[in-house]
């Protein structure tokens with residue numbers, strides 16, 4: 001879409017977008033984190049608001065980014081906090097977009113005090129435990145007609161191509177749309193441009209050309225708006 005020519009096709013649609021990356025504390029000063037900047041989620045929230053949606057943005061460690069105009073921003077840190085905030089917001093939403101990078105694992109224990117080096121020169125062992133799959137949980141408690149959008153960042157490997165992994169994840173997650181990004185070689189993380197495919201259970205495999213994250217956002221909302229229209233809303 002051209003600037004100043006955005007459709008108002010999300011007027012009155014209530015959307016929730018998660019953005020950024022969770023941090024899982026080891027002790028009061030250390031955490032396990034990831035390299036998500038939040039830029040893609042913020043672009044999604046900004047473009048949705050520009051197209052008339054009522055936007056809640058659940059943001060995990062995105063301090064460098066200005067709040068998107070018109071969005072209600074909820075800040076969280078851990079995957080557990082993100083889950084609570086998303087389930088809360090999703091209960092009143094027509095569309096839920098999980099763009100955040102959620103830590104798959106967290107330290108099984110969070111030390112009360114800063115972990116000190118041991119005098120004998122040994123290193124501590126960190127035991128990890130699984131975090132809940134927030135998107136799967138949202139799919140389980142989905143409201144009638146609620147549209148769910150997931151993201152996946154994949155690399156090709158000996159088990160299959162980026163697209164092969166995306167098709168499997170689309171099924172496993174039970175979402176209406178999956179935004180599939182090819183990662184590695186400096187792509188997707190901490191940059192302003194993004195490329196990939198938009199997949200749907202009906203067999204849509206739309207190539208998303210390399211472009212600004214706001215353009216990818218526009219492509220996602222085009223597809224969402226079509227699903228909303230198909231529901232006769």
Ligand code: CTP
Nearest residue numbers: 098099100102131132133134135150151152153
């Ligand atoms: N996601 C989530 N909760 C998690 C992990 C991921 O809600 N604990 C969401 C992400 O926000 C994203 C989608 O699920 O929208 C896919 O994330 P991804 O990390 O690609 O999927 P995983 O199920 O964690 O699979 P993998 O083992 O490939 O990391």
Ligand code: CA
Nearest residue numbers: 101102103104
């Ligand atoms: Ca993961």
